[in-house]
Amino acid sequence: MPVTLAPPKAKAHRHHLGLMGCKFALTAIHHNPQVAWDALRVGVKEIERIERLISSWRPASQTGQINKKAGIQSVKVDRELFELIKRSIQVSKITRGAFDISGTVARDYWKITNEESTMPSPAIIARLRELINYQHIILDEDRQTVLLAKKGMKIGFGAIGKGYAAMRARVVMGQMGIENGLVNASGDLLCWGQPMNKDHWTIKIPDPEKTDMVLASLNIPNGSVVTSGGYEKYALINGKRYSHIIDPRTGEPAEGVKSVSIVCPNPELGDALATTVTVLGEVEGLALINRLKGIECLLVNHQGEIRYSDNLQV
DSSP: OOOOOOOOOOEEEEEEEEETTEEEEEEEEESOHHHHHHHHHHHHHHHHHHHHHHOTTOTTSHHHHHHHTTTTOOEEOOHHHHHHHHHHHHHHHHTTTSSOGGGGGGGGTSOOSSSEEOOOOHHHHHHHHHHOOGGGEEEETTTTEEEESSTTOOOOOTTTHHHHHHHHHHHHHHHTTOOEEEEEETTEEEEESOOTTOSSEEEEEEOSSSTTSEEEEEEESSEEEEEEESSSSEEEETTEEEESOEETTTTEEOOSEEEEEEEESOHHHHHHHHHHHHHHOHHHHHHHHHHSTTOEEEEEETTSOEEEOTTOOO
């Protein structure tokens, strides 16, 4: 009598690594370990490719060349980078400048080292206000070029790049047969399908004061949860912590919100909106999210109080 073998059970396979200046964790759920690990390797390669394309700290990257030639000449870039910059500018328009990829230049003047430093002078702050302006990012659609209009300007994707990389990793892993998985980019979480032995993903939001403690848990079927805050990276000046998130409208650190978590189908947009709400603050930030369909928010204000967008289910 022939023996009927039970079908192999799906297992979660995980890979941890450091990329784009942060910690990534990729999870692939599949009954075939070879399929899972092949997909994880492809996901890693895709994130590495994105890093080479958008990293502003790599002088040879296309982004590095844009910054190097600011105020001098335009730079022809790949369509992928061109479209990412276009989408970034669209978010800047929606948020009236509260999100701005040209704000990365502030990092040259605000020392985000988690150690004691000094306050930039009023002259430097005034200079930053001149340099930070998404309207001075000039795109030529026909030539596929990018020009930063003023010398000294810079663009960077620290507030949107991890979300984009997570999304791209999910795409290529899906193409490799992974129907259930998760990408965690230092708090930018993108999940799809189903986790092991559950019908939904449970995402834990850390307490900004005690990051080893859970502030809240969100159950989502798929999509992304992106958390941003100034509790991990900051400037320390005269004993006071200043957030690493700079308000591009003022050239100074954002204040009033300790952490922001955005629930959004698209982690790239969620990444940008988490930064935006941190800059806008509790009242304006929640008002913005409540106007956006399919996007929700949980934030912790300066007093440590939790606030929610209108339709967030906790």
